Amino acid sequence: MSTTAHTLIVGAGAIGLLTALSLAEQGGSVTLLDRQAAGRESSWAGGGIVSPLYPWRYSPAVTALAHWSQDFYPQLADQLHQRTGLDPEVHTTGLYWLDLDDEAEALAWARRERRPLSAVSMAATYAQVPALGPGFERAIYMADVANVRNPRLVKALKAALARLPNVTVREHCEVRGFVQQGAAVVGVNTADGPLLADRVVLAAGAWSGELLATLGLALPVEPVKGQMILYKCDEAFLPRMVLAKGRYAIPRRDGHILVGSTLEHAGFDKTPTDEALHSLMASAEALLPGLARAERVGHWAGLRPGAPDGIPFIGPVSRHPGLWLNCGHYRNGLVLAPASCRLFADLASGRRPIIDPAPYAPDVRLVQ
Numbered sequence: 619m620s621t622t623a624h625t626l627i628v629g630a631g632a633i634g635l636l637t638a639l640s641l642a643e644q645g646g647s648v649t650l651l652d653r654q655a656a657g658r659e660s661s662w663a664g665g666g667i668v669s670p671l672y673p674w675r676y677s678p679a680v681t682a683l684a685h686w687s688q689d690f691y692p693q694l695a696d697q698l699h700q701r702t703g704l705d706p707e708v709h710t711t712g713l714y715w716l717d718l719d720d721e722a723e724a725l726a727w728a729r730r731e732r733r734p735l736s737a738v739s740m741a742a743t744y745a746q747v748p749a750l751g752p753g754f755e756r757a758i759y760m761a762d763v764a765n766v767r768n769p770r771l772v773k774a775l776k777a778a779l780a781r782l783p784n785v786t787v788r789e790h791c792e793v794r795g796f797v798q799q800g801a802a803v804v805g806v807n808t809a810d811g812p813l814l815a816d817r818v819v820l821a822a823g824a825w826s827g828e829l830l831a832t833l834g835l836a837l838p839v840e841p842v843k844g845q846m847i848l849y850k851c852d853e854a855f856l857p858r859m860v861l862a863k864g865r866y867a868i869p870r871r872d873g874h875i876l877v878g879s880t881l882e883h884a885g886f887d888k889t890p891t892d893e894a895l896h897s898l899m900a901s902a903e904a905l906l907p908g909l910a911r912a913e914r915v916g917h918w919a920g921l922r923p924g925a926p927d928g929i930p931f932i933g934p935v936s937r938h939p940g941l942w943l944n945c946g947h948y949r950n951g952l953v954l955a956p957a958s959c960r961l962f963a964d965l966a967s968g969r970r971p972i973i974d975p976a977p978y979a980p981d982v983r984l985v986q
């Protein structure tokens with residue numbers, strides 16, 4: 619497809635926004651559609667750890683995207699900051715995993731992948747994180763893990779797109795289905811009427827499966843609800859990220875502490891619940907007892923786009939020429955976004971891909 623092609627992207631979360639930026643930088647024109655304001659769903663709700671929670675439990679397909687992205691994140695944040703004046707606040711704190719059952723597997727993975735993850739004494743851990751609760755017995759630590767302030771990341775991406783003459787962002791424009799010419803997809807039907815394009819990209823997060831079902835395709839992406847709570851503390855309260863029993867605390871630079879998250883299969887319901895609130899508070903106070911006295915300033919839920927094994931769908935759908943996917947990033951869409959969107963743009967332009975695209979190819983994983 620020529621570099622002057624017009625692309626429509628459905629969904630302005632982190633994936634749609636960064637796909638738009640990557641394609642626009644190659645010269646084509648891009649229209650990005652969202653049924654609400656950009657970046658208000660999972661990409662806003664997430665914690666923003668720039669790593670899978672337990673990276674050694676994932677397939678090489680997820681690891682490849684994660685490593686490329688982790689290396690690129692500081693550069694992406696700098697570029698966005700310079701271009702827009704908005705700082706996505708990539709905060710490299712390192713991460714402690716406490717009392718893991720599969721510590722040996724984690725350390726073996728780190729040796730294989732050459733990641734700076736090692737076992738540390740509890741004395742050193744308590745010295746680094748004085749607010750940590752009592753009773754933890756083992757820790758491993760990876761120094762280069764960052765978190766990104768994802769609501770600011772999506773704001774900065776939107777502002778960067780607003781500065782590009784070849785990009786249009788249409789918010790509050792719902793996509794209801796696809797315009798077809800035979801098997802080819804040549805546009806989308808929106809609440810405001812049809813829009814045509816050379817290429818249509820589905821980046822609608824947890825809702826991608828619903829839209830693809832209108833073509834009779836079964837995309838195994840389902841909503842997985844996650845709830846988080848937010849505290850405000852002193853900036854020095856928590857210098858590192860900590861994680862135990864599936865629950866984590868993430869310090870932002872200004873002393874906000876996010877604690878997450880639940881993993882719930884509740885359809886498209888995003889209502890925060892008291893049960894999750896109490897469970898998250900109990901985890902927060904076990905990890906960091908000082909949070910019992912801290913101000914709690916938020917509680918929300920988001921819907922992760924859950925795909926099998928957390929492997930996203932990236933690339934064209936050959937039985938519907940013109941239709942492309944970039945969706946299904948499950949628990950890792952923020953960390954995987956830079957590599958996924960760069961890989962997408964490589965495939966769309968015929969450039970040599972940054973990594974082998976085969977594991978993410980939609981064709982073999984879609985059911986008709």
Ligand SMILES: Cc1cc2nc3c(=O)[nH]c(=O)nc-3n(C[C@H](O)[C@H](O)[C@H](O)COP(=O)(O)OP(=O)(O)OC[C@H]3O[C@@H](n4cnc5c(N)ncnc54)[C@H](O)[C@@H]3O)c2cc1C
Pocket residue numbers: 628629630631632633634651652653654655656657658659660661662663664665666667668669791792793794821822823824825826829843844845846878879880919920921922923945946947948949950951952953954
């Ligand atoms: C509690 C929680 C914690 C998380 N923590 C992390 C973390 O620490 N690190 C990490 O990497 N990831 C994390 N994630 C996962 C991450 O947030 C997601 O994988 C990622 O945001 C997915 O991005 P997306 O752009 O695909 O989806 P979304 O951000 O959900 O965007 C999809 C967009 O599509 C739009 N849309 C849907 N249907 C239509 C339609 N018909 N027409 C037009 N627009 C439509 C929506 O309005 C939305 O804006 C977390 C998620 C949650 C919920």
